Every structure is written in structure tokens, then in C-alpha cells.
Amino acid sequence: MSFEDDLRATLDSAGRSAPAPPGDLRQVMKRGRRRRALAYAGSAFVVVVAVGALAVAIQSVTGGDPDVLAGDSATTTVPAVDEQRFQERSTEADGALDYVATTAAPSPTTAAAVAPDEATSTTVADTTTTTLAAPYSVVRRDEYESEDFPAADFYLNGRARRVVLTNPLAVVDLEERAFLEVSDAPFARATYGIVLPDGSLLAQELDALFGATLWRRSTDGRWSELPPVSDLPTLLAGYYGSDEGTVDLYFIESPFEEDPVFEDAGTIAIEYDYDNGTFSELWRRADLSGTRYSPNSTGEVILVEDQGVDPVYGPAYALLDAGTGAAPFGAEAHQPTAVFEDSGNPSIPDRRALRTPDHAAFITETEYVYIETNWEEGLLRSWVVGSTETSDVSNAAEVFELAASYPVDGYELFACRFGRYSVSGNAFVDLETGFVAEFYEDGYDPGPPFAAC
Amino acid sequence: MVALAEIRAAPAVLRQSSFEEYYRVQRDSIYRALLLTIGNQSLAAEAVDEAMVRTYQRWRTVSKYRNPAGWSYRVALNWARDQLRKRKREQLGDAPEMGVPVPSVGDPMLLEALGSLPLEYRSVVVLRYYFDWSQVQIADALDIPEGTVKSRLNRGLAELRKRKEVTGEL
Numbered sequence: 001m002s003f004e005d006d007l008r009a010t011l012d013s014a015g016r017s018a019p020a021p022p023g024d025l026r027q028v029m030k031r032g033r034r035r036r037a038l039a040y041a042g043s044a045f046v047v048v049v050a051v052g053a054l055a056v057a058i059q060s061v062t063g064g065d066p067d068v069l070a071g072d073s074a075t076t077t078v079p080a081v082d083e084q085r086f087q088e089r090s091t092e093a094d095g096a097l098d099y100v101a102t103t104a105a106p107s108p109t110t111a112a113a114v115a116p117d118e119a120t121s122t123t124v125a126d127t128t129t130t131t132l133a134a135p136y137s138v139v140r141r142d143e144y145e146s147e148d149f150p151a152a153d154f155y156l157n158g159r160a161r162r163v164v165l166t167n168p169l170a171v172v173d174l175e176e177r178a179f180l181e182v183s184d185a186p187f188a189r190a191t192y193g194i195v196l197p198d199g200s201l202l203a204q205e206l207d208a209l210f211g212a213t214l215w216r217r218s219t220d221g222r223w224s225e226l227p228p229v230s231d232l233p234t235l236l237a238g239y240y241g242s243d244e245g246t247v248d249l250y251f252i253e254s255p256f257e258e259d260p261v262f263e264d265a266g267t268i269a270i271e272y273d274y275d276n277g278t279f280s281e282l283w284r285r286a287d288l289s290g291t292r293y294s295p296n297s298t299g300e301v302i303l304v305e306d307q308g309v310d311p312v313y314g315p316a317y318a319l320l321d322a323g324t325g326a327a328p329f330g331a332e333a334h335q336p337t338a339v340f341e342d343s344g345n346p347s348i349p350d351r352r353a354l355r356t357p358d359h360a361a362f363i364t365e366t367e368y369v370y371i372e373t374n375w376e377e378g379l380l381r382s383w384v385v386g387s388t389e390t391s392d393v394s395n396a397a398e399v400f401e402l403a404a405s406y407p408v409d410g411y412e413l414f415a416c417r418f419g420r421y422s423v424s425g426n427a428f429v430d431l432e433t434g435f436v437a438e439f440y441e442d443g444y445d446p447g448p449p450f451a452a453c
Numbered sequence: 454m455v456a457l458a459e460i461r462a463a464p465a466v467l468r469q470s471s472f473e474e475y476y477r478v479q480r481d482s483i484y485r486a487l488l489l490t491i492g493n494q495s496l497a498a499e500a501v502d503e504a505m506v507r508t509y510q511r512w513r514t515v516s517k518y519r520n521p522a523g524w525s526y527r528v529a530l531n532w533a534r535d536q537l538r539k540r541k542r543e544q545l546g547d548a549p550e551m552g553v554p555v556p557s558v559g560d561p562m563l564l565e566a567l568g569s570l571p572l573e574y575r576s577v578v579v580l581r582y583y584f585d586w587s588q589v590q591i592a593d594a595l596d597i598p599e600g601t602v603k604s605r606l607n608r609g610l611a612e613l614r615k616r617k618e619v620t621g622e623l
Contacts, residue, residue, distance in 0.1 A: 003610075003614060004582065004610070006559060006560055006563065007559075007563055007578070007582050007610075007613070008582045008583075008585075009556075009558050009559040010556050010558070010559025010560050010561075010563045010564060011489055011556075011559070011564075011579065011582050011583040012556075012558070012559070012583065013556030013557050013558035013559045014489060014553050014554055014555070014556040014559070014564055015482075015485040015486070015488075015489060015583055017554035017555070017556060017557065018484075018485050018488050018489075018494070018553065018554050020480070020481035020484050020485065020498075021484070021494075021498040023476075023480050023481070023484075023501075023502070025473060025476055025505075028502045028505055028506065
């Protein structure tokens with residue numbers, strides 16, 4: 001019997017020997033709802049920042065008639081809400097801001113008011129009224145059909161959308177853009193939107209149960225539907241785009257490091273093409289968390305970097321051209337894991353990598369890796385500079401002691417000192433060419449990658 | 454009890470429209486695969502329950518996937534991993550001998566060796582040799598590139614051979 005046959009037979013036998021626990025479907029569903037409710041109650045988490053020309057109001061169930069409020073300039077009453085937490089932030093975006101308020105769990109979101117015009121002086125916490133103006137109006141809290149979670153009727157420009165509404169409700173500042181998420185969990189419904197500088201709003205209602213609709217309001221007030229982007233409820237975490245470019249990139253990720261509900265919490269990059277009005281997904285990676293985005297000095301290229309908070313998968317990198325949305329380093333850039341993936345080792349602590357926007361040095365399970373980007377030449381280089389198999393990596397976080405970039409004799413050098421035990425050295429990389437200019441070592445031959453350079 | 458052959462034919466079988474049927478066919482097998490992966494019976498049971506709830510909630514979408522069982526398995530695996538992380542455990546399911554029954558056929562040392570592999574290797578090996586899924590199916594299920602599946606599988610098997618030999622010598 002071959003090794004693989006032996007393995008197969010062993011797993012088969014072990015699997016057969018394992019009694020499956022009772023699994024009445026109804027009971028399983030009940031337990032799931034209970035678990036989820038507990039998870040939400042424990043995750044009283046609110047993110048509230050607002051920028052841009054977003055105006056949304058969420059009114060409690062006792063609020064006014066949405067038919068009156070929606071679509072017109074109107075004054076309405078937003079009832080005061082107990083235990084409401086909110087932040088406000090003014091902007092210079094044409095006086096078009098905004099208050100967003102949410103409540104903390106376990107009390108679900110009950111009120112948020114955003115006034116898009118001069119009425120911004122009104123605060124939600126101190127008053128029971130605020131002025132709401134078109135095109136935004138009221139989201140009314142309501143009770144969803146489920147026993148566990150509330151819902152809301154979400155009106156934007158007179159168009160009613162029913163969404164499940166639980167924490168978090170979030171609006172994130174993005175360089176005069178704003179991002180709104182009304183997230184659900186238990187019924188896989190969520191809405192997110194992006195407010196552009198001109199005040200137009202991109203929004204997507206994600207509804208895994210009933211089909212997703214992506215829609216956009218143009219500056220003339222007309223709405224148009226766009227192709228579905230994703231079925232992942234997410235939160236926009238970063239934005240990069242050229243001012244005059246025709247494509248913007250939006251990076252979306254889950255707000256939770258340990259999302260109690262969405263196993264798909266991760267990162268999505270989507271692009272919006274102003275010329276064609278299209279909105280498409282570039283790539284996604286579901287198993288990343290803590291993703292950061294580092295544009296290069298000119299903002300032309302982005303190094304998308306996972307921080308490696310996942311002890312299993314570790315960091316991953318991808319590069320995208322911020323101006324065009326293209327992947328200058330090949331199609332693989334749409335799949336960050338294919339560009340570079342640290343297979344990781346649970347025993348290696350997090351944040352073991354040192355990096356600059358252009359460089360990073362870190363450890364995989366079996367290798368020391370140095371990654372370097374050369375923006376001018378459109379190159380992404382990565383080198384394996386050593387093997388952990390020959391050294392003690394139990395304190396691998398300390399292996400990389402220094403990573404710095406500085407000019408020496410006309411060269412922009414990147415120094416990476418690695419090694420704590422059997423391996424140590426310094427690599428100096430010419431950033432103009434991407435080549436290693438010099439290498440100093442302390443009793444260790446770094447091997448072909450550097451030697452070849 | 455659902456025959457393992459059913460889940461091995463997963464992509465075809467799972468096109469059934471009924472979630473209840475999916476649940477009946479897949480649930481126990483996914484549980485066993487997860488148990489083999491994480492080596493913890495109670496956690497595996499809870500994770501599969503959770504995964505099935507989420508599968509149900511998204512059934513309209515998930516049912517269209519090429520391999521819904523792969524999705525459910527991934528959900529369960531991620532959920533279990535999160536739970537372990539919350540419990541501040543550094544290693545994932547590093548003691549499968551505490552949770553996986555001793556096989557009546559095959560080599561128990563292999564199971565022990567499997568349990569000592571990193572989780573990402575373990576999951577790939579289990580999906581390949583327990584479910585008999587192709588590398589493409591595994592890549593799809595775990596949402597990783599096919600190349601990653603290959604490398605993990607190769608490394609996992611190599612490690613398994615090495616560790617089994619070491620265990621056998623002890």
C-alpha cells in the first residue's frame with residue numbers, strides 16, 4: 001500500500017469512527033440565532049465618522065412618515081434616543097455635512113441624522129429635531145421579521161430600501177468621500193454606499209437572499225443600476241485614486257478583526273469607472289484581516305499589504321496601479337496571494353515583518369523573504385534570502401532588526417538587517433535599479449538571490 | 454448515515470435545490486472532515502452548526518457555487534479558528550488524538566503526524582485524501598490559488614512522511 005493509500009484509508013477509518021453529533025436542523029438554526037445574538041450583544045461597536053455630501057437620517061420607529069420625508073426638502077423630527085452615541089465632524093465639502101449617530105449594542109441603531117446643507121448646526125444628541133433636506137431623507141427603524149434583529153427602511157432619494165439594520169452603522173472618511181455601511185448579519189443583507197465629491201452617491205444593497213442591486217445616483221439626480229459587485233457585507237477602509245484619473249479604487253474590508261458573523265470578512269478592491277459608470281470588483285481576499293494600503297510617494301502604485309494578523313496565513317501583498325486600476329505587476333496582482341503569500345506559521349508572532357511603502361522584509365514559515373518594489377520599472381521583486389530551517393525561529397519576530405531607506409552616494413539604499421541567531425547580514429538595495437548594491441554579512445552567505453543581483 | 458461517496462461527488466450532488474437535502478447529505482461529512490482537521494469534537498460540531506446556519510442564510514447564493522460543501526467547510530474552519538483565537542490558543546487543534554477516534558484501519562501514527570502539521574497543510578490534506586477532492590476543488594473551497602494548494606499539499610505530504618518516520622522510530 002502506498003503512503004497516500006495508507007493516508008486515505010486512515011482518514012476514512014477515522015472519519016467513519018467519529019460519531020456525528022445530533023443535528024436536527026431546527027435545533028441547529030435555533031442555536032445559531034442564539035449564538036449570533038450573543039455575539040452581537042457583546043460587540044457593541046460603533047464607528048462613526050462622516051465626510052462628504054452624505055445625508056442620511058435614521059429615525060426611530062416612532063418617527064415621521066417616510067413618504068413625506070423622502071425625496072423632498074423637509075423638516076422632520078428625529079426623536080431623541082436614549083444611550084445614543086454619536087460623533088460629528090464638519091467638513092468643507094460645500095457645507096454639506098453631516099451628522100451620523102448610532103447607538104451602541106445591544107440596543108440596535110435607532111437614530112442618525114445628517115443634514116446635507118446649512119442645517120448642519122443641528123446636533124442630534126441635544127435636540128429632538130433636525131432639518132433634513134433632499135435628496136436624502138429618513139431611514140426608519142422598524143422591526144424585522146426575525147425575532148432577533150431590527151431592520152430599517154432605508155430611503156435614499158425617495159427610493160425605499162429595506163435593510164436589516166444592526167450595528168455597525170458606519171460612515172468612513174475618505175478624502176471627501178464618504179462611505180456608509182448599514183450592515184446586517186443574520187439575513188445576509190447589507191448596504192454600502194460611497195459618496196463622491198460631487199455629492200453623488202454610489203450605493204449597493206447586498207442581499208444574498210434576494211439578489212443584490214447596485215445603484216448609482218448621478219449628479220443630475222437620476223438613478224441607474226449597476227452590476228453587482230459583491231455579496232460580502234463590508235466596510236470601506238481605504239481609498240486611493242488619482243485626482244484626474246477615470247478610475248478610483250476602493251478597498252473594502254470588514255471592520256472587525258474577529259468578525260463574529262462574517263466568515264468572509266476580508267478585503268475587496270473595487271474600481272469605479274467615471275467614464276463608463278461601471279463599478280467592478282478587482283479582487284477579493286476573504287481571509288485577510290487588518291489590511292493596510294501604502295501608496296508610493298507619488299500615489300501611483302499601491303502596495304496592498306496584509307498585516308499578518310492571521311496567524312495561519314500571515315501577510316500577503318499585492319500591487320495595483322492607483323490611477324488605472326491595472327495590475328502593473330501582472331494579473332496576479334488581482335490575486336494577492338498569488339503575488340506573494342506567506343504560508344505562515346502559527347508559532348511566529350504577528351507583525352514580524354518590517355516594511356516601508358516600497359519594501360518589506362519578513363519571514364515565511366520556511367524562508368526569510370525580502371520584497372521590494374520598483375515603481376519606475378514596474379517591478380515587484382522578492383527574494384528568498386535565507387531558510388528558517390537552519391535557524392531558530394522561535395523568536396522570529398526579532399529576526400529583522402532594521403529596515404530603513406536612506407541615500408548613500410547617490411543611491412537610495414534600503415538596509416535590511418536580518419538574523420539573530422545563525423543568520424545575519426545587511427542588504428543594500430539600489431532603489432533606482434532595484435538591484436542590490438552591496439551586501440555585508442556576518443558569517444552567513446545569503447545565497448543566490450542576492451548573489452545574482 | 455450519508456455515504457462518503459455522496460460528498461465525494463459533491464459538486465454534482467450539491468446542485469440540489471433543497472437546503473434540507475444539502476444539510477442531510479453534507480452535514481455529517483463536513484463535520485468529520487473538520488474534526489480530522491482541527492481535532493476537537495465539540496468545536497467541530499459547533500463550527501459545522503454555525504456554518505450550516507450561514508449556508509442556509511445564503512443558500513440562494515451558495516447553492517450556485519461549484520462546491521457548496523467546500524464553502525461550508527471553509528466557513529466552519531474559519532469560525533473554529535476564530536474561536537480558538539478567542540480562547541487565546543496559539544496552536545490550532547494541535548492535539549487531534551484527543552478528538553479524533555483511533556482508526557480501525559490504517560495507521561494511527563499518520564493521524565498523529567497529521568495533527569502536528571500546520572493547519573493550512575492539514576486542511577488541504579484532509580480535503581484531498583478524505584474527500585478526494587481535486588486540487589481545483591480544494592482551491593475553490595478554501596479560496597486560495599491552485600498553486601498554493603499544490604505547494605501546501607506537497608509540503609504537507611513531505612512533512613507527514615517525515616514526521617511519521619520520526620514517530621515510528623520513537
